[in-house]
Amino acid sequence: MRWFWGVERPDLYEILLRSTDPEEIIPAAIRESCPWAGRVALDIGCGRGDFAASIAEEAGSVVAVDAAPSMVAADRRNMVGRSGRFAAITANVENLPFADGSFDVAYALWAYFFGAGAEPGLFECERVLRRGGRLCVVQNNGGDGLSGLWSESEFRCLEWPEWFEQRGFSRRIVDTVWRFPSLDQGTALVRYLWGEGAVRRLLRSGTLTFSFKVSLYCREVGGGTPDSC
Secondary structure (H helix, E strand, O other), rough: OOOOOHHHHHHHHHHHHHHEEOOOOHHHHHHOOOOOEOOOEEEEEOOOOOOHHHHHHOOOOOEEEOOOOOHHHHHHHOOOOOOOOOOEEEEEOOOOOOOOOOOOOEEEEEEOOOOOOOHHHHHHHHHHEEEEEEEEEEEEEOOOOOOOHHHHHHHHHHHHHHHHHHHHEEEEEEEEEEEOOOOOHHHHHHHHHHOOOHHHHHHHHHEEEEEEEEEEEEOOOOOOOOOOO
């Protein structure tokens, strides 16, 4: 699995988290497609555990996994003082240390970049879900103001819908916003992720708020044709 840049740049990772979907529209959409209340949930590629922490009280239990030990440590710190049954472990999605059918729902939010070559990870996600369980994957969609900061011709997410469709996933496009906390912070993050050309486009835009679209892919495991998201 590719090493996540946020491990080396936690300062920029914090800016990214603060910028992404500040109105929390995406979690509401996930709840509708793959509800977690009372269920045993798996958060794959959990990062510092913000999503896992947000659902832990309502879910029956949550296990959060990440390939980076430092992220798992941050995840555990994030849960201090919170209620809910919760565990965080270091694990790779291609080799999840769980028995078959251990979970009701599994989530991967910008965590596992699907596409050609990702089949082993997808198989593992399906293996650890119970029959009738649901797998939910959230990835950037493109075609929005944020992706206008760089060249969409280099944006792999444009290849993903067909890949997911071929594997029985349904797709829902969720519209939200991306809002940089300040120009300095936005410039630092954009420069690191997308280079000086994107910084120039950010400065020319005269705004810190951009339309942001994500694709929410989901499928029911072992249940035939997936329900619509």
